Amino acid sequence: MKAACVLLCLALGASANIFKRQRQNLIEQPQEYINQYQRPLYRPREQTYQEYIRAQKQVQSSSEETREIQDAYQGLNTPLYSAAVMSVQDAIPRGYPPSKREWTMPINVPELGIWRGQLPVDSPVAQEIQSIVTQAKQAMKPMTAEDKTSFQSLAAQKDDENAHLNATELLKKYQYPVEEHTVKTDDGYFLTLFRIPAKKQQIRDVTAKPVVFLMHGLLGSADDWLLMGPGKSLAYLLADAGYDVWLGNARGNKYSRRHVTKHAALDDFWQFSTDEVALHDLPAMIDYALKTSGQEKLHYVGHAFGSTAFFALAAARPAYNEKIISMHALSPMVYMSHVRSPLIRMSAPTGSFWARLQRLIGRGAFEPTKELIASAGGDMLATEIGNNIVSSNVNFVMSGVIDNAEQVPVVGAHLPAGGSSRTIKQYGQAVASGEFMKYDFGPAINSQVYGTVVPSKYNMSKVTAPVTLYSAADDWLSHPTDVARLQSELPHSETYEVPEPHFSHMDFQFSTKAPEIVYKKLIESMNRPY
Ligand SMILES: *[C@@H]1O[C@H](CO)[C@@H](O)[C@H](O)[C@H]1NC(C)=O
Numbered sequence: 001m002k003a004a005c006v007l008l009c010l011a012l013g014a015s016a017n018i019f020k021r022q023r024q025n026l027i028e029q030p031q032e033y034i035n036q037y038q039r040p041l042y043r044p045r046e047q048t049y050q051e052y053i054r055a056q057k058q059v060q061s062s063s064e065e066t067r068e069i070q071d072a073y074q075g076l077n078t079p080l081y082s083a084a085v086m087s088v089q090d091a092i093p094r095g096y097p098p099s100k101r102e103w104t105m106p107i108n109v110p111e112l113g114i115w116r117g118q119l120p121v122d123s124p125v126a127q128e129i130q131s132i133v134t135q136a137k138q139a140m141k142p143m144t145a146e147d148k149t150s151f152q153s154l155a156a157q158k159d160d161e162n163a164h165l166n167a168t169e170l171l172k173k174y175q176y177p178v179e180e181h182t183v184k185t186d187d188g189y190f191l192t193l194f195r196i197p198a199k200k201q202q203i204r205d206v207t208a209k210p211v212v213f214l215m216h217g218l219l220g221s222a223d224d225w226l227l228m229g230p231g232k233s234l235a236y237l238l239a240d241a242g243y244d245v246w247l248g249n250a251r252g253n254k255y256s257r258r259h260v261t262k263h264a265a266l267d268d269f270w271q272f273s274t275d276e277v278a279l280h281d282l283p284a285m286i287d288y289a290l291k292t293s294g295q296e297k298l299h300y301v302g303h304a305f306g307s308t309a310f311f312a313l314a315a316a317r318p319a320y321n322e323k324i325i326s327m328h329a330l331s332p333m334v335y336m337s338h339v340r341s342p343l344i345r346m347s348a349p350t351g352s353f354w355a356r357l358q359r360l361i362g363r364g365a366f367e368p369t370k371e372l373i374a375s376a377g378g379d380m381l382a383t384e385i386g387n388n389i390v391s392s393n394v395n396f397v398m399s400g401v402i403d404n405a406e407q408v409p410v411v412g413a414h415l416p417a418g419g420s421s422r423t424i425k426q427y428g429q430a431v432a433s434g435e436f437m438k439y440d441f442g443p444a445i446n447s448q449v450y451g452t453v454v455p456s457k458y459n460m461s462k463v464t465a466p467v468t469l470y471s472a473a474d475d476w477l478s479h480p481t482d483v484a485r486l487q488s489e490l491p492h493s494e495t496y497e498v499p500e501p502h503f504s505h506m507d508f509q510f511s512t513k514a515p516e517i518v519y520k521k522l523i524e525s526m527n528r529p530y
């Protein structure tokens with residue numbers, strides 16, 4: 001009895017010690033600490049319209065002007081109102097560092113909270129929405145009556161079995177060998193990795209195979225590399241080409257929703273941006289894949305967010321460049337100044353929508369409301385395409401439609417696979433700042449977390465791995481101009497622009513043309529000596 005107690009006490013003591021040591025080493029940004037600062041900051045010190053008017057009144061005291069201001073308040077669309085909004089907007093400079101006052105005082109006139117339908121069409125805010133949505137529409141393939149019919153008929157189509165299968169089931173269905181692995185990150189998240197060790201004829205002799213690691217896009221999962229089936233989706237093509245294929249899943253997607261202490265039902269679990277995926281998830285997954293396969297280096301393929309995270313990792317921890325044979329970025333998302341996605345553009349803190357969007361985007365899991373989806377392009381897609389899967393799904397609304405109408409129900413069933421609000425906000429911040437930097441908590445917390453008022457930039461000249469950037473002229477998220485800037489900063493990089501008009505962001509994964517115009521080139525480039 002006594003001996004048992006001694007043993008128990010020893011065990012408890014030891015585990016408490018290990019736990020303490022882990023906490024010290026691993027948690028870079030203590031959550032309670034951030035929350036403590038974040039809550040008051042995110043309840044922005046708003047200047048109400050009344051306060052704004054009152055301030056104006058002190059300047060403009062003539063009674064006529066006061067009446068005009070009151071009219072403006074009611075009618076929302078008089079010239080004076082426009083001037084008022086313009087003058088507030090003009091006070092907010094584009095670019096960093098924003099002064100404290102500008103950053104913490106979002107414009108908050110009541111009508112900015114009113115969206116679709118209720119906004120007078122010629123009010124400046126309605127016009128700003130209109131102009132954002134119009135630019136996105138211009139990058140879309142114009143729909144013929146025939147295209148529209150094919151999209152609309154999809155709604156009535158019989159359910160495709162693939163809509164309901166997970167990655168393992170999809171691979172088994174097509175007789176590819178598959179393994180499921182679980183990796184724990186150094187900050188306690190459990191991530192699922194899928195592995196296709198070989199194509200079906202070559203199950204033996206997997207050890208010598210080169211490893212390729214595939215990382216999904218924004219709100220995506222490993223499934224996205226499999227949905228079009230063998231002979232089409234990239235994961236099967238790579239397995240057929242003799243690679244040991246690993247499919248990653250970022251924290252927060254449907255396959256990676258466990259943590260040692262945090263529960264995914266609570267906001268606490270979701271306090272991460274691309275930074276945490278880049279600095280904790282990717283190293284854990286890459287190291288695990290290398291260790292398990294017995295290799296020292298791997299090829300990396302990232303779609304969109306999967307590329308953002310890679311560039312952040314390779315810049316912040318340059319030693320990881322040594323583990324990369326070659327990196328292939330489909331629709332690279334680093335600089336976001338020219339982004340055409342309405343949702344991401346509206347998420348920029350410099351836009352008129354910020355105060356409203358902060359609330360709609362939330363602060364935990366990203367679970368967009370119908371109102372947000374409709375306002376950020378869903379209404380436009382409903383008119384243009386007339387398929388309700390497309391116009392109500394955040395991935396289509398954020399990234400544009402795909403050219404493969406048949407694939408829409410399956411894609412719509414697998415996406416969105418989950419992600420955090422911070423990830424979306426961080427892209428919005430990149431639109432406003434024109435820079436690729438860590439998540440911006442606002443000056444007060446930045447100072448505590450990073451030691452500087454402005455978050456640090458990721459230095460692209462530290463990304464020494466050989467990189468190929470695959471871009472498309474009409475991609476809503478990855479604009480060729482932004483890609484050109486990225487390429488100019490990367491020491492070993494080349495760009496391949498897809499020779500196809502209106503090739504959309506998600507066409508990189510779901511277009512019937514992708515195997516021919518993207519994957520063929522990618523696999524050839526991977527096969528060459530590095
Ligand atoms: C995929 O589905 C199969 C069958 O339902 C299940 O056994 C497996 O655990 C699932 N895999 C994951 C990673 O969810």
Ligand SMILES: *[C@@H]1O[C@H](CO)[C@@H](O)[C@H](O)[C@H]1NC(C)=O
Nearest residue numbers: 318457458459460461462463
């Ligand atoms: C970025 O990295 C390069 C190469 O290491 C270095 O020469 C340069 O000074 C860095 N730039 C900044 C702004 O830190």
